[in-house]
Amino acid sequence: DADVTQTPRNRITKTGKRIMLECSQTKGHDRMYWYRQDPGLGLRLIYYSFDVKDINKGEISDGYSVSRQAQAKFSLSLESAIPNQTALYFCATSDRIGDYGYTFGSGTRLTVV
Amino acid sequence: GENVEQHPSTLSVQEGDSAVIKCTYSDSASNYFPWYKQELGKRPQLIIDIRSNVGEKKDQRIAVTLNKTAKHFSLHITETQPEDSAVYFCAADRTGANNLFFGTGTRLTVIP
Numbered sequence: 001d002a003d004v005t006q007t008p009r010n011r012i013t014k015t016g017k018r019i020m021l022e023c024s025q026t027k028g029h030d031r032m033y034w035y036r037q038d039p040g041l042g043l044r045l046i047y048y049s050f051d052v053k054d055i056n057k058g059e060i061s062d063g064y065s066v067s068r069q070a071q072a073k074f075s076l077s078l079e080s081a082i083p084n085q086t087a088l089y090f091c092a093t094s095d096r097i098g099d100y101g102y103t104f105g106s107g108t109r110l111t112v113v
Numbered sequence: 114g115e116n117v118e119q120h121p122s123t124l125s126v127q128e129g130d131s132a133v134i135k136c137t138y139s140d141s142a143s144n145y146f147p148w149y150k151q152e153l154g155k156r157p158q159l160i161i162d163i164r165s166n167v168g169e170k171k172d173q174r175i176a177v178t179l180n181k182t183a184k185h186f187s188l189h190i191t192e193t194q195p196e197d198s199a200v201y202f203c204a205a206d207r208t209g210a211n212n213l214f215f216g217t218g219t220r221l222t223v224i225p
Contacts, residue, residue: 043157104157
């Protein structure tokens with residue numbers, strides 16, 4: 001399913017570096033989300049956006065920032081990466097009307113060394 | 114905020130047996146409860162969902178039950194097959210926010 005595309009798929013970066021993860025979607029959904037997945041902790045919400053002018057913090061936003069460049073694009077930045085940000089990151093989208101399920105991207109595995 | 118707890122964290126069953134995964138939630142205003150399946154190395158995918166005006170929903174070998182009074186919901190997989198092996202996540206939606214809060218996942222292994 002290429003409807004939600006994340007780049008890169010894998011990335012290794014050094015502590016202190018700035019890194020951007022990108023997400024684009026062709027589903028026409030207004031709502032976009034960034035989650036991180038850690039073993040034993042499930043999926044935790046970092047940021048979400050209901051439209052281009054709407055950005056909201058999730059439960060674990062510290063150390064992250066986002067940009068909603070267009071309806072179809074939502075980027076996650078780590079301003080100064082640290083090792084405990086090593087995780088699998090997922091972008092997701094949903095429709096605001098009726099369809100409450102999420103469509104997830106394929107994920108970005110980030111390793112901070 | 115919403116807190117979703119999921120049990121067990123791991124579950125092994127013999128092929129053909131049933132599997133049950135249970136979740137509880139804390140926010141009585143939550144009204145949407147999806148289940149996601151994540152195969153190894155892949156993205157989570159929605160397999161079934163239920164809304165608060167329904168007590169049970171079935172889709173072939175998969176069913177979900179909801180008890181709003183007790184604030185818990187369960188996933189039932191019957192006649193399990195090796196391809197059911199995956200990590201399963203439950204989630205709950207806080208009314209009006211459309212943000213899903215996820216459980217910590219259950220790794221299901223179906224032994225042939």
